[in-house]
Amino acid sequence: VWLLAAFFIAGGVYHFVKPGFYVAMMPPWLPAHLLLVQVSGVCEILGGVGVLIPATRVVAGWGLIALLVAVFPANLHMALNPAPWLAKGVPLWGLYVRLPIQAVFIAWAWWATTTPRA
Numbered sequence: 838v839w840l841l842a843a844f845f846i847a848g849g850v851y852h853f854v855k856p857g858f859y860v861a862m863m864p865p866w867l868p869a870h871l872l873l874v875q876v877s878g879v880c881e882i883l884g885g886v887g888v889l890i891p892a893t894r895v896v897a898g899w900g901l902i903a904l905l906v907a908v909f910p911a912n913l914h915m916a917l918n919p920a921p922w923l924a925k926g927v928p929l930w931g932l933y934v935r936l937p938i939q940a941v942f943i944a945w946a947w948w949a950t951t952t953p954r955a
Contacts, residue, residue: 838888841949845885852878864914880904898950905943
């Protein structure tokens with residue numbers, strides 16, 4: 838649980854440290870890119886904190902799962918439009934590996950927040 842929390846809290850903070858990175862990932866059909874990046878960053882931080890609190894752990898876990906599903910279109914957009922990322926040195930395989938890794942993160946959030954702790 839601690840590692841999951843740290844992962845999402847750090848990721849959420851990074852949305853505010855380097856918002857341009859996340860804005861560049863946004864599909865053009867979505868509105869208000871910067872606002873969506875900020876909202877998703879806040880959700881990551883709140884979800885990360887929420888998994889640390891036993892009373893909110895399950896709800897926070899489902900919230901993080903919903904967030905991971907919601908941001909999947911950005912990962913897909915990156916893979917289908919690789920030119921800007923390739924120019925920044927991101928390998929093509931790295932863009933495609935992000936897609937199934939979302940499922941790994943979803944499974945991790947589910948396992949860490951719904952498995953009873955001793």
